[in-house]
Amino acid sequence: MKYNFDELVDRIHEEGSYSTKWGNNERMAKMFLTDKLPEDRLCFFVADMDFRCAPEITEALVKEAQHGIFGYSAAPKEYFDAIIRWMKVRFDLDVKAEEIRTAHGAHSAIVEAIQKLTKVGDGVLVPRPTYYYNGDVTGVGRHYVGFQMKNDNGYYTMDWEAFEALCKEPQNTMAIFQQPHNPTGRTWTPEEIEKIAKICRENNVIMLCDDVHMDIARKDVKVTPFIKVAGPEGIVMVTGINKTFNLAGLAVTNVIIQDPALREKMGPAMPMLSPFGIRACITAYTECDQWVDELNEYLDDCIDYVVDRFHKELPKVKVHKPEGTYILWLDFTDCGFTNEELHQRIAGQAHIGFSDGEGMEPPAGTLFRRFCVTSPKSVLKECMDRLVEVLK
Ligand SMILES: Cc1ncc(COP(=O)(O)O)c(C=O)c1O
Numbered sequence: 581m582k583y584n585f586d587e588l589v590d591r592i593h594e595e596g597s598y599s600t601k602w603g604n605n606e607r608m609a610k611m612f613l614t615d616k617l618p619e620d621r622l623c624f625f626v627a628d629m630d631f632r633c634a635p636e637i638t639e640a641l642v643k644e645a646q647h648g649i650f651g652y653s654a655a656p657k658e659y660f661d662a663i664i665r666w667m668k669v670r671f672d673l674d675v676k677a678e679e680i681r682t683a684h685g686a687h688s689a690i691v692e693a694i695q696k697l698t699k700v701g702d703g704v705l706v707p708r709p710t711y712y713y714n715g716d717v718t719g720v721g722r723h724y725v726g727f728q729m730k731n732d733n734g735y736y737t738m739d740w741e742a743f744e745a746l747c748k749e750p751q752n753t754m755a756i757f758q759q760p761h762n763p764t765g766r767t768w769t770p771e772e773i774e775k776i777a778k779i780c781r782e783n784n785v786i787m788l789c790d791d792v793h794m795d796i797a798r799k800d801v802k803v804t805p806f807i808k809v810a811g812p813e814g815i816v817m818v819t820g821i822n823k824t825f826n827l828a829g830l831a832v833t834n835v836i837i838q839d840p841a842l843r844e845k846m847g848p849a850m851p852m853l854s855p856f857g858i859r860a861c862i863t864a865y866t867e868c869d870q871w872v873d874e875l876n877e878y879l880d881d882c883i884d885y886v887v888d889r890f891h892k893e894l895p896k897v898k899v900h901k902p903e904g905t906y907i908l909w910l911d912f913t914d915c916g917f918t919n920e921e922l923h924q925r926i927a928g929q930a931h932i933g934f935s936d937g938e939g940m941e942p943p944a945g946t947l948f949r950r951f952c953v954t955s956p957k958s959v960l961k962e963c964m965d966r967l968v969e970v971l972k
Pocket residue numbers: 626627684685686687688711758762790792793820822828831833
């Protein structure tokens with residue numbers, strides 16, 4: 581391996597991190613059931629990684645910093661060429677510059693698409709469990725319409741009947757999908773995508789595809805963007821460098837819209853990106869293929885290790901190996917704990933931070949946690965040792 585993902589980076593004390601996940605604030609202390617954050621805490625709840633980004637990107641950003649003038653900036657042709665290259669080389673997807681718009685993070689892109697492509701009072705469909713879209717939808721006066729997916733021992737599929745029935749209701753005009761899906765780790769197959777697209781198109785439901793995790797998948801899994809399988813009609817694809825290259829703090833998101841009618845409705849507005857974001861995106865999409873390949877290899881090993889330990893040492897916790905993303909969706913329903921008891925053991929005793937499952941809308945009466953497996957192997961080993969200790 582050319583890159584070192586085993587390096588332990590101190591995101592608590594090292595100057596310049598400003599990390600949400602590791603930072604010292606009251607909200608975090610509460611999460612660990614204490615006034616003062618434990619120094620030995622292990623945090624796995626935010627979807628960012630504890631690996632330094634590719635050195636090629638750091639070098640490019642240093643050069644940018646050395647320029648010393650950070651005035652108003654505009655994404656140049658190389659920016660769009662870099663995205664076009666990445667989509668072609670990694671996904672065999674042909675994209676044109678005029679089909680790309682920019683946003684500051686996926687949430688702003690999603691909110692903008694909801695505002696411009698639906699009306700106040702419309703319903704936006706979201707398969708559950710899910711990453712957090714409720715605020716994006718209700719914040720702009722649309723109805724959030726969640727519906728459960730089918731769960732077969734941790735393998736999630738669409739509830740086709742429920743989905744189709746909701747699509748047929750005329751006030752529901754948009755549905756949000758993710759490829760791959762957070763938190764279940766599903767990567768939708770071409771057959772599933774075609775079926776989703778057929779139902780949506782028959783009922784004039786726009787597909788808002790949040791593909792921010794598209795570059796992260798197990799080695800035997802191919803991630804196919806919806807737009808690649810189903811063609812452009814009625815699809816908005818949100819992607820970016822934030823997750824793949826661990827650059828969420830730069831908030832560079834790209835939105836690909838190949839349907840001319842949707843592009844026209846979206847209009848020309850595009851926010852200005854910072855010179856750092858522009859430079860990072862160009863470098864990521866032109867010089868960092870190997871870094872992403874090696875990252876995926878490393879994450880494969882990490883996920884295998886963690887899933888194996890759950891299966892062998894904590895078999896009551898149901899864990900399904902995700903096809904894509906670095907996210908595990910842990911089902912504690914059969915462990916016999918209440919939510920508070922589980923929290924007391926994991927956060928209070930083991931000092932481990934997982935995302936609470938409830939916010940991701942699993943069915944009532946279940947008990948879930950989300951675990952982002954985004955740390956060096958030695959940290960994951962420590963995490964699993966502590967978990968086994970407090971849950972056995
Ligand atoms: C599926 C998904 N969409 C959107 C986001 C938010 O992305 P951004 O930071 O680019 O707004 C996340 C972050 O975890 C995510 O997992």
